[in-house]
Amino acid sequence: MDEKYFPEKIEEQWQQFWAETGAFEVESDKTRPKFYCLEMLPYPSGFLHMGHVRNYAIGDALAWQKRLQGYNVLHPIGWDSFGQPAEQAAIKRDIQPRDWTEENIAHMRGQFKRLGISFAWRREIAAHTPAYYKWDQWFFLQLLAKGLIYRKSAAVNWCPQEQTVLSNEQSSGGVCWRCGASVEKRDLEQWFIRTSDYAEQLLADMGEIEQGWPERVLTMQRNWIGKSAGAFVDFQIKDTDERVRVFTTRVDTIYGANAIVVAPDHPLLAKLLAESALKDDVEQFAARVRASRAAAGQQPGAEEAKEGVNTGLFAINPFSGEQMPVWAANYVLTEYGTGAVMSVPAHDERDFEFAQKYSLSIRRVIERISHEQEKIEHDPVNQDQSVAMPHAFTDYGILVNSGDWSGKLSADAMREMAAHAQAQGFGEPAVTYRLRDWGISRQRFWGAPIPIIYCASCGAVPVPEQDLPVLLPARAEFTGAGQSPLAGVAEFVNATCPKCHEPARRETDTMDTFVDSSWYFFRYCDPRNENAPFDKEVGAYWTPVDQYIGGIEHAVMHLLYTRCWTKMMRDIGLVAFNEPIKKLLTQGMVTNVVGETGEWKAMSKSAGNGVDPDEMIGIYGADAVRLFIMFAAPPDNELRWQETGIEGAVRFLRRVYNAVYRWRERLRNAPRAVPQEFGDSARALRRKTHQTIARITADFAELHFNTSIAALMELLNELGDAGIAPATATTADVFAVREALEALVLMLAPFTPHVAEEMWAGLGHEGGLLHSGARWPQAEQALARKEELEIPVQINGKLRARIRAVPATPEADLRAAALADDKVRSHIAGREIVKVIVVPDRLVNIVVR
């Protein structure tokens, strides 16, 4: 330990020590309790920005604390699994995959090292992307055999910029999740995973994780899954054998239906209008709607005016036998429900708007009733049936004008009418979801190739397991022609059918990289396994993940996929639980002002408001940067980057370091036995020490790192205020000081591991924090307890005095002491005491009149 604090020197020295001693390698001892901590992969584009630093600093703090608490900690890094190998980067075109050049990877390794993040380095994962692809492909085959993967032709989301298909989740809001381009629809034959089969479980199992996940994320997932209960009803098309199926949540309003409205591209139209004079009208309308959607660029908030066209067809209401026109309209969505609705203008705002525009009839079929009195309320305003009644009284209506169903309560009618439809064979009760199957085919030149061979006579044949992995070719040209770049590589495409051994074509699409990320952290438990994605027992020890940390941006992509994937792994017998992640922390963005605009935006290369962590580390040291980033705000808050604050972190570290340096000679030979007697200031210091330990231990469990650091600062201030000096300290004083300093250093280690190691050595310990028997300090309640309390005394709720009392003073004594206080007496003189409230150890409130 030097007289002065030199961060660069200290940090370099301990980083080397950790590397040499393998300090963070994962132990094989499976009898110890485990802690699996993981950060979401950083999407590196060759450099880490402050958002990443925050992400990893949080994870490292937890990992350090758990190590000191005796846990077997897995805190891996293996980012290479997410991207494509470096040589692929060399052929990149205007569309950038991750910048996986050797140079960038080396740079990132350097950044992690300079930050001193305590990963278990999983080089074997990093180096073997092909091995990882093998297991992606293995999963593909397993799920295919289970019927959980299938191929179909469908209108899929297409990013014109990146020339690839995207899943619904990746094109949320109509824009590509990576490049922000507006997506288009294309009809393509693609591979899908049956995520919608798991919709109900994905909802139900939220109960298992709601304690550990932010409510916000669960809400977003719930909305995305979009469960909605109601009924299907089939309407016969007049003079044909065709039926059109609608979905409704309000089957009780069916007698109010005045039309069937279908999406402009509803398949029924093409089928039934072939001969019709109106065919062209409808087709033109459909084309216009498509064009206006594309032009609008899916701008959020841009709700189009309702527009439709009469198809000339008629549908028959299976309940009433009534005929009604069939319209095509732009407000009915192909992708939700059945793409067709029954229009009930009296009880639905959208249908009302539409009916008004095209002068369709409006009929009320629900009367408002008073919920309490259960009787019909005649509301004169709404007697006029041409006035729309918004469908606001979901359960509290009573049916009118509804044939035999009139007089029933809505809630009963909904249930009974759906059952009736089912019994009569023209419908059924139904639950629909917005969540749809996950399309995983991508036309990219990275990601695991889909292990399928197309044979003219045998069809789509899975690649036999022993032939895995199917590897990407070394080079592929990005053609921009809307095909996978792999399609142009003859030696890749040309294959032999595994069944009939005739020449065949290989599938040229690759899997969405979200497939990798759905299970990568399972592989980290057992990265060298050559017989399975991971060993079941090893997986059972390490997973589920105890703490996952990352940004909110994956709330409905990665985090939904990985939950679903885990359920599929359960169903093929790999894991025995439902949920892969026990606790999730969505850390806030690190923002910075963009140029002159005064706008706070996430730091990024493109916005030009990034702060280079390397530069900060160069000026202040990694410890100070990490300490500041953890101290400045709670982890889930947005963190507005203001550099001035770092100085405070440096000052604090210097003060701790100086304190250890000042005391280190005196501590060297001092006895470790607990002295019999302590002076006042030593007792006060010990009290603060143990209070601090208790507080920080609790804060860590809640991830309140900012308050933990504030508490450490308080403890250091207390040490300064205690008035104990090395030259004059008694043996007992020295004991108390050592206790305080050791606690301080140990609890600082999760935030500032380098200087903590240095100070731990300065306190006379050899071998580093993890190998010198260091343990997270234990709070002793008896020592933390105050000897004397200051009890506030209020009069009519206003603070008037304070009295001193020992803890656990009986109520009567507190009351007497309060009433005897001079200040209190002068305030209550001549007034009547109505009541005295005494909260033991807390407060006295005297109510006077």
Add this chain to the structure above:
RNA sequence: GCGAAAGUGGCGUAAUUGGCAGCCGCGCCAGACUUAGGAUCUGGUCCCGUAAGGGGUGGGGGUUCGAGUCCCCCCUUUCGCACCA
């Protein structure tokens, strides 16, 4: 429009969950040591007031002995969803 969360000093934040509002830090002010200070140390710093005292957690009402915290109405901000039938 619908849904969720949040509004506390000049700033980032804290408050044992209904009990002394503002911990800790930044910034600022004053002082000490200095040839010097963008170093360090000490003290101060919610507002009004010389003081006694009074006011104060977006605004208004309520419950309570007591409200930043609970309830109702409004305002603002952020986030999510957005014709979901």
